[in-house]
Amino acid sequence: MSHKGRFQKVGKKNKTLYGPRRLLVCGYPTEEHNYFLNFLEATGLSRLPIIFATDNDLDKELKDILKAEHKAGFESLSNMSRAIIMSGINESELQNLMGCYKKTELPGQLWATLTPYSEKWTLQQLLNELESESKAMKSKRQKG
DSSP: OTTTEOOOOSSOOOOOOOOEEEEEEEEOOGHHHHHHEEEHHHHHHSSSOOOOOGGGGGTTTTHHHTSOTTBBBBTOOOOOOOOEEEESBBBHHHHHHHHHHTTTTSSEEEEEEOOOGGGSBBBHHHHHHHHHHHHHHHHHHOOO
16 A cells, blocks of 8 residues: 555564554455455464445545454445455565465455555545556556
8 A cells, every 4th residue: 555655565574564453355246255254264364353345335434444343244245346455464464365365266456554544544535546556556567
């Protein structure tokens, strides 16, 4: 996730990232919710609280959405961009999660970590920013 347009590199240490310990899962069809929970169990992160964002969350600030209970939004429809926002996990858990995800049959998605800056954004604002960053990175790679 960028902070005012600058990406911040995540290390491989056990430094804990900002925010409450949660994953905010966006844009997953309901039939993939159980698959994702099973995936987390296989990665050793099954105790990590998960919130499945719903379309009703788009206008809420991230800090408020992340207060929801474990499995909030489970099996609820979500038509937003596919993304995972990570909060309060450590860097090695982040690397493990992203590395294992690449090996699944799940489609590509946007990734972000919560920051003191982004926690005040609405979910829609964050998803818009992530989509813009993704397009800019793809364009940069194509150019060379």
